[in-house]
Amino acid sequence: MARPSTAPLLRRRALGAALMSTALCRVARARPRQSTGKLAVGTSFETSFHLIDSGHQGPTVMIVAGIHGNELAPPQAARLLLGEPLAKGRTLVVPEASRPALAAKSRYAPASRYPDLNRNFPTSQRSAPRGVMAPALWDKTKSLGPDWVLDLHEGWGFSASSKSMGSSVVAAVDPRVEAKVLPMAESVLAAANRTVTSRPRRFTMIRPGPSGSFARATVEHLAIPSLVLETTWVQPLQRRLDQQLLMVRTVLRALGMLPSP
Numbered sequence: 001m002a003r004p005s006t007a008p009l010l011r012r013r014a015l016g017a018a019l020m021s022t023a024l025c026r027v028a029r030a031r032p033r034q035s036t037g038k039l040a041v042g043t044s045f046e047t048s049f050h051l052i053d054s055g056h057q058g059p060t061v062m063i064v065a066g067i068h069g070n071e072l073a074p075p076q077a078a079r080l081l082l083g084e085p086l087a088k089g090r091t092l093v094v095p096e097a098s099r100p101a102l103a104a105k106s107r108y109a110p111a112s113r114y115p116d117l118n119r120n121f122p123t124s125q126r127s128a129p130r131g132v133m134a135p136a137l138w139d140k141t142k143s144l145g146p147d148w149v150l151d152l153h154e155g156w157g158f159s160a161s162s163k164s165m166g167s168s169v170v171a172a173v174d175p176r177v178e179a180k181v182l183p184m185a186e187s188v189l190a191a192a193n194r195t196v197t198s199r200p201r202r203f204t205m206i207r208p209g210p211s212g213s214f215a216r217a218t219v220e221h222l223a224i225p226s227l228v229l230e231t232t233w234v235q236p237l238q239r240r241l242d243q244q245l246l247m248v249r250t251v252l253r254a255l256g257m258l259p260s261p
């Protein structure tokens with residue numbers, strides 16, 4: 001009996017490969033989709049959030065900046081992150097969490113009953129956030145259910161050589177998320193310290209962070225891993241931006257959300 005021709009099979013394979021290659025091209029060409037929304041609508045704290053969706057399944061990372069208005073690099077870094085070419089997953093970015101504080105260039109929101117936004121989140125004594133913006137940010141965090149929260153801040157000095165929390169990675173302590181938080185904090189620390197040659201300016205790890213802070217509350221009350229990424233504002237703005245972006249990208253890369261360098 002004559003052997004059946006393999007030509008139709010080969011043609012089908014070639015067609016399959018061509019279709020696959022077209023599909024891959026479509027995947028490679030997919031652009032992240034960005035949508036925006038508002039928090040604390042109708043209040044003096046009203047601010048925008050930006051959802052950047054790669055269009056491919058993956059982790060969700062919430063990135064918050066501008067909780068303190070005298071820390072100028074984080075909101076700028078957050079805005080730069082809106083253009084990040086995500087390979088998978090999505091980010092939700094809040095560049096200006098406390099607009100009244102940012103307008104006043106002050107740590108505190110003027111004329112606010114609870115002026116330090118980063119002390120208004122749930123604590124061991126208080127199960128609900130207080131004030132205007134903390135409840136809005138908290139509700140958004142709960143409805144989004146991110147895999148990670150990153151909160152960008154700055155301090156007046158270097159944590160390695162002063163009482164400031166500047167130039168540090170702050171990680172809350174909770175056994176439910178420890179296996180994720182600790183190795184990620186160490187990776188970020190190592191990356192940040194590759195940019196530092198002076199020992200008193202090295203990044204350190206601080207734990208668990210202040211009670212009532214956003215990042216500590218997400219760990220302790222929602223069991224969502226979080227890190228506070230802190231630079232030091234006495235340094236040139238560009239250096240602080242570079243360090244903020246490096247730290248965030250270290251996390252996104254570890255989660256497989258950025259293309260390989």
Ligand SMILES: [Zn+2]
Nearest residue numbers: 068071153154
């Ligand atoms: Zn701060």
